[in-house]
Amino acid sequence: MTVLELLGSMGKVTPGDLIPILQEVQNQYGYLPQGVLLEISEHTIIPASRIYGVATFYEQFHLEPRGKHIIKCCRGTACHVRGGSTLIKDIKNELGIDEGETTEDLQFTFETVACLGTCALAPVMMVDDKYYGKMDAKKVKTLIAELRSAVKETA
Ligand code: FES
Numbered sequence: 001m002t003v004l005e006l007l008g009s010m011g012k013v014t015p016g017d018l019i020p021i022l023q024e025v026q027n028q029y030g031y032l033p034q035g036v037l038l039e040i041s042e043h044t045i046i047p048a049s050r051i052y053g054v055a056t057f058y059e060q061f062h063l064e065p066r067g068k069h070i071i072k073c074c075r076g077t078a079c080h081v082r083g084g085s086t087l088i089k090d091i092k093n094e095l096g097i098d099e100g101e102t103t104e105d106l107q108f109t110f111e112t113v114a115c116l117g118t119c120a121l122a123p124v125m126m127v128d129d130k131y132y133g134k135m136d137a138k139k140v141k142t143l144i145a146e147l148r149s150a151v152k153e154t155a
Contacts (some may be wrong), residue, residue, distance in 0.1 A: 003039045
């Protein structure tokens, strides 16, 4: 669905429609491309500054492309005392990216979060919606290698 089709399907677009519009764009592209945001502004009464304000205010929106897999690692206290900071370094080393970055092949985005809510399994990481507890460098290496080989099989 193009931006014009999306806007056309919504009838009279008002600033109150902005969040559902941005959600739909992000569903289609995986993020909010700058050109699409400008196009929305051109075809509605919503100024680009307002669109960018909303897009940057809410954590659910992303202005850069994201990886096929989202890897999250806990930086909370329970995980920290059980080697969480080392785990974060291990993941960064395996992926070759820093926190908040996406690999060049767009397969992985790496983020850290305050607590994943499964402190008993510390140190904990997540890949998409799956938890991996009591992690260490060896397990991280194996997990990421498995994810990479699964990517190659589906390519
Ligand atoms: S502190 Fe890591 S899951 Fe809660």
